[in-house]
Amino acid sequence: xxxxxxxxxxxxxxxxxxxxxxxxxxxxxxxxxxxxxxxxxxxxxxxxxxxxxxxxxxxxxxxxxxxxxxxxxxxxxxxxxxxxxxxxxxxxxxxxxxxxxxxxxxxxxxxxxxxxxxxxxxxxxxxxxxxxxxxxxxxxxxxxxxxxxxxxxxxxxxxxxxxxxxx
Amino acid sequence: xxxxxxxxxxxxxxxxxxxxxxxxxxxxxxxxxxxxxxxxxxxxxxxxxxxxxxxxxxxxxxxxxxxxxxxxxxxxxxxxxxxxxxxxxxxxxxxxxxxxxxxxxxxxxxxxxxxxxxxxxxxxxxxxxxxxxxxxxxxxxxxxxxxxxxxxxxxxxxxxxxxxxxxxxxxxxxxxxxxxxxxxxxxxxxxxxxxxxxxxxxxxxxxxxxxxxxxxxxxxxxxxxxxxxxxxxxxxxxxxxxxxxxxxxxxxxxxxxxxxxxxxxxxxxxxxxxxxxxxxxxxxxxxxxxxxxxxxxxxxxxxxxxxxxxxxxxxxxxxxxxxxxxxxxxxxxxxxxxxxxxxxxxxxxxxxxxxxxxxxxxxxxxxxxxxxxxxxxxxxxxxxxxxxxxxxxxxxxxxxxxxxxxxxxxxxxxxxxxxxxxxxxxxxxxxxxxxxxxxxxxxxxxxxxxxxxxxxxxxxxxxxxxxxxxxxxxxxxxxxxxxxxxxxxxxxxxxxxxxxxxxxxxxxxxxxxxxxxxxxxxxxxxxxxxxxxxxxxxxxxxx
Numbered sequence: 175x176x177x178x179x180x181x182x183x184x185x186x187x188x189x190x191x192x193x194x195x196x197x198x199x200x201x202x203x204x205x206x207x208x209x210x211x212x213x214x215x216x217x218x219x220x221x222x223x224x225x226x227x228x229x230x231x232x233x234x235x236x237x238x239x240x241x242x243x244x245x246x247x248x249x250x251x252x253x254x255x256x257x258x259x260x261x262x263x264x265x266x267x268x269x270x271x272x273x274x275x276x277x278x279x280x281x282x283x284x285x286x287x288x289x290x291x292x293x294x295x296x297x298x299x300x301x302x303x304x305x306x307x308x309x310x311x312x313x314x315x316x317x318x319x320x321x322x323x324x325x326x327x328x329x330x331x332x333x334x335x336x337x338x339x340x341x
Numbered sequence: 342x343x344x345x346x347x348x349x350x351x352x353x354x355x356x357x358x359x360x361x362x363x364x365x366x367x368x369x370x371x372x373x374x375x376x377x378x379x380x381x382x383x384x385x386x387x388x389x390x391x392x393x394x395x396x397x398x399x400x401x402x403x404x405x406x407x408x409x410x411x412x413x414x415x416x417x418x419x420x421x422x423x424x425x426x427x428x429x430x431x432x433x434x435x436x437x438x439x440x441x442x443x444x445x446x447x448x449x450x451x452x453x454x455x456x457x458x459x460x461x462x463x464x465x466x467x468x469x470x471x472x473x474x475x476x477x478x479x480x481x482x483x484x485x486x487x488x489x490x491x492x493x494x495x496x497x498x499x500x501x502x503x504x505x506x507x508x509x510x511x512x513x514x515x516x517x518x519x520x521x522x523x524x525x526x527x528x529x530x531x532x533x534x535x536x537x538x539x540x541x542x543x544x545x546x547x548x549x550x551x552x553x554x555x556x557x558x559x560x561x562x563x564x565x566x567x568x569x570x571x572x573x574x575x576x577x578x579x580x581x582x583x584x585x586x587x588x589x590x591x592x593x594x595x596x597x598x599x600x601x602x603x604x605x606x607x608x609x610x611x612x613x614x615x616x617x618x619x620x621x622x623x624x625x626x627x628x629x630x631x632x633x634x635x636x637x638x639x640x641x642x643x644x645x646x647x648x649x650x651x652x653x654x655x656x657x658x659x660x661x662x663x664x665x666x667x668x669x670x671x672x673x674x675x676x677x678x679x680x681x682x683x684x685x686x687x688x689x690x691x692x693x694x695x696x697x698x699x700x701x702x703x704x705x706x707x708x709x710x711x712x713x714x715x716x717x718x719x720x721x722x723x724x725x726x727x728x729x730x731x732x733x734x735x736x737x738x739x740x741x742x743x744x745x746x747x748x749x750x751x752x753x754x755x756x757x758x759x760x761x762x763x764x765x766x767x768x769x770x771x772x773x774x775x776x777x778x779x780x781x782x783x784x785x786x787x788x789x790x791x792x793x794x795x796x797x798x799x800x801x802x803x804x805x806x807x808x809x810x811x812x813x814x815x816x817x818x819x820x821x822x823x824x825x826x827x828x829x830x831x832x833x834x835x836x837x838x839x840x841x842x843x844x845x846x847x848x849x850x851x852x853x854x855x856x857x858x859x860x861x862x863x864x865x866x867x868x869x870x871x872x873x874x875x876x877x878x879x880x881x882x883x884x
Contacts, residue, residue: 203365204455207446215777216446218809219455252840256801257454258378317801320836321794327835330607331568338571 177291180282181235181275188271188278189227195270196223199263219253226250231271234298243302247309255313265306271299365463366470366490368499372402377798380505380791383545388538390549391647395538402501407494413537414492418475420533425476431529434521435472438462444513444523449784450506453802458503461513461523467503468530471496501539504530506799508791509642509674510747510784527789532644540643544790547639551651555634556601562631568604569629576614579872581864584621589662590628594699596659597627599670600636600828608848609831611870612671615855618870619720622860623700623728627668633658636675637828641682642790648678649686655679656687659712666696667713671849673827674788676715677752684710701726715749717826720854721758724765730859733768735866737876740769741853742820744807744834745782746827756780759826759850766857771818777810785825787833800833801840808841815842822846824853 181188197205197220208220229246254264275295282288326333372379379402388395396408410416425432444461446452451459458464470490473480480489490496509524534540550559560568566588573584587593597620603613620627633654640647659667669679684690693712696705703722708714723729743763749755756779763770777783786803801808814820823834823845831847838845856869867878 200455201457203457203460204451208455211446213776215774215806215810215813217452218805219453253453253805256377256798256805256840258375258456316840317797320839321797323839324794324832324836327607328832329605330610331571331605335567335571 175282177279177288177295178235180279180288181295184278185231185235188274189231191274191278192231192271193224193227195274196227196267199259199267222250222253230268230302234271234295234302243305244309247306248313251306251309252313255310255317261310265303265310268299268303268306272296365457365466366485366488368467368490368493368495370495370499370502372498372502375502376403377796378506379502379799380541380543380793380796383540383542387542387546387549388540391545391552393535393538393540393545402498407498407539409494409497409537409539413497416536417492417497417533420536421472421475424529424532425472428525428529430522430525434465434526435469435476437519438465438469438521439519441518443516443518444521447513447516449508449510449512449786449806450799450803453786453805454799458499459506461507461517464503464507465521465523465526467496467500468526497534497537497539500530501534504534505541505791506803508747508784508786508788508803510788511751512747512781512784515751515780524789528641528645531642535644541790541793543793544639544642547637547790548643548647548651551635551637551639555632555654557635557637557639558601558605560601560605560634562634565604565629565631565634572604572610572613572617576617576870579614579866579868579870580618580860582621582860582862584617586617587628589630589632591661592663593628594626594665595628596633596662596664596667597629597670598633598636598655598667599629600672600675601634602637602828602832603670606828606832608835608846608852608871609828611852611855612831612849614870615849615851615853615858616670616716618855618858618860619729619851622858623723626699628662628664630658630662632661636669636672638675638678639790641674641678645682648682652678652683652686655683655713656690656693659690660692665694666708667693668696668716668719669713670716671826671828671831671851673746673748673829675748675828676755677748679711679713680753683713698722700728715753715755715758717749717755717758717762717850720851721761724762729854731765731854731857732859733766733857735856735869735875736767736853737769738869738873739767739822739848739853740771740818740820741767741822741824741848742771742773742811742814742818743778743850744773744785744811744823744825744830745778745780746825746830747782747784747788749826750782751780754780755826759824762850763824763853766853771814771820773810773814777806783807783810785827785830785833785837787836788827788829792829792833797836801837804833804837805841807834808837811838811845812842815845820845822848824848824850826850 197208211217214221382400385395385399400408448459448461470488471492474489479487504527507527509527511524514522547557550557554561569586573586576584602609638648638651640651690712696708696714701722705714783806787800811823834847852870868874
């Protein structure tokens with residue numbers, strides 16, 4: 175059996191563990207809420223995270239084209255960018271997938287073929303982390319643009335009055 | 342590689358990522374690490390202008406020493422005692438909470454951050470724990486066991502941190518079975534903090550400016566007149582007719598008060614053009630005022646005394662100009678003040694009359710006490726009586742959705758009027774999901790004086806639930822503008838939309854009215870109030 179088949183067969187358990195590991199980056203009083211509330215409007219953090227875990231897992235499993243990756247990552251990274259995390263903590267959750275895979279597939283890793291495939295799979299996760307870094311930096315940049323746009327809007331009339339041509 | 346070595350590697354990977362549980366009673370905040378979460382302290386000139394206590398030099402939240410007066414603890418505890426005696430509500434709020442958790446997950450800051458102290462129950466507990474220690478027998482005797490805490494400097498700093506992470510939106514109180522109003526708790530804690538010199542600049546400088554020149558930016562009367570004339574010129578370019586802007590007109594029937602952002606900021610400005618077009622068309626006998634040139638009252642975010650000081654000009658000016666009643670524009674917290682505090686603070690105004698629409702004859706009995714009505718009530722009444730000719734197709738380039746601004750919605754119950762107006766002015770109006778609108782509306786995340794730059798991350802985190810619902814309306818219905826009736830919303834929702842739902846603009850209800858309004862003698866409209874071509878007239882030049 176190949177690693178791909180194992181990842182497919184045991185995906186529910188791996189995704190669940192990955193989700194739990196990410197949720198535990200939040201304070202203990204709140205990760206239960208993020209996990210249990212399924213209404214996307216009452217719990218955008220938890221629901222967006224679950225959706226991203228699904229889509230990233232499929233992305234890695236199916237070897238999807240690279241150009242899709244930014245859009246897959248953006249929704250949840252946006253949340254991490256403005257939450258109370260250092261940059262490494264904000265994007266480091268991608269690496270927790272390694273831990274989830276190794277834990278759930280622990281019994282299957284004795285085969286050297288599977289271990290080789292695992293190294294390759296983990297290289298994919300590393301690549302994903304680099305993509306996440308790009309998206310994170312773009313979004314931080316976006317915050318600066320938002321700040322300057324806000325300043326411009328605040329002095330809208332004054333700027334227009336100053337720039338208007340005398341009749 | 343042996344399996345034993347493998348096992349070791351696996352062990353190494355098994356890191357416990359779960360943060361160590363922190364006792365909620367531990368108040369320590371690392372302000373340096375929490376940049377983006379707090380606001381700068383008030384500048385001394387502004388505090389001086391308001392005769393507010395402050396240290397000799399400006400302090401920053403990241404400083405170890407906040408330069409508190411020596412008797413700070415006495416000031417806070419005396420102040421708390423005074424307020425417990427003065428406000429029965431506060432005493433009830435301190436005693437009645439049973440920690441049922443109904444409010445816990447209703448705060449936009451908690452939903453966006455996961456920080457448990459953003460749960461309204463726990464935020465209130467930061468004060469309640471001190472109350473328990475000082476004013477209850479159980480707290481005095483059993484201390485920590487019954488959730489009682491000593492008032493210490495770290496506790497005070499924690500108050501500053503968390504009570505300036507509450508936008509006083511009152512969503513939590515909608516869900517509280519006891520009706521505990523966490524916004525009131527926030528207001529009172531901020532009052533106490535101000536008494537020992539702790540306040541934020543985004544509040545005290547607008548307050549000082551309002552006190553000095555009448556509005557948040559400190560625009561002086563001639564600047565106000567220039568701005569209004571500039572707006573009238575802009576409107577003329579769009580409708581092809583001169584627009585008179587009455588200012589300080591004695592004997593006018595109505596005094597019209599708007600948030601100052603309407604005449605200096607974007608997108609507020611288009612709403613101002615909308616009001617002007619409407620009043621011209623119905624021939625309203627009204628006046629603006631350079632003295633009452635600010636509807637907003639940041640005193641609400643500071644202290645009851647400050648609300649009263651700023652609010653006093655409203656009736657004073659109505660009296661000086663000899664108007665019959667007051668009409669107010671699209672503002673949020675301004676309406677909480679007018680609707681819930683003004684008549685108590687300023688007393689009966691016998692010189693004013695119960696508002697009566699000069700166009701429809703409708704008497705607004707609901708404003709019998711305050712003598713002041715909201716423009717949405719006024720305009721909805723005009724439409725209901727068929728007094729306006731409207732062409733909603735002029736808004737066809739918009740698919741609007743409506744954000745119930747917290748204060749008009751929850752503090753006034755103004756839920757139907759704006760929708761009624763929009764349904765008559767727009768063909769494509771759509772709603773966001775039920776649990777995110779009307780009295781359950783999610784805050785913009787920047788109200789109550791928090792709409793500044795240095796805490797943008799916190800604001801966007803708090804704006805996530807709103808932005809998320811806007812994104813849904815954008816994806817599902819192609820919504821492309823978020824309308825609202827609050828100047829803070831109009832200032833801060835563009836950031837929320839740019840981040841969470843890029844492509845969605847922000848505007849006001851009366852901007853849509855101004856677009857749709859068919860005016861007697863107007864030129865054929867080619868552009869909307871933003872100067873953008875109308876649907877089917879894309880060749881038109883921007884004005």
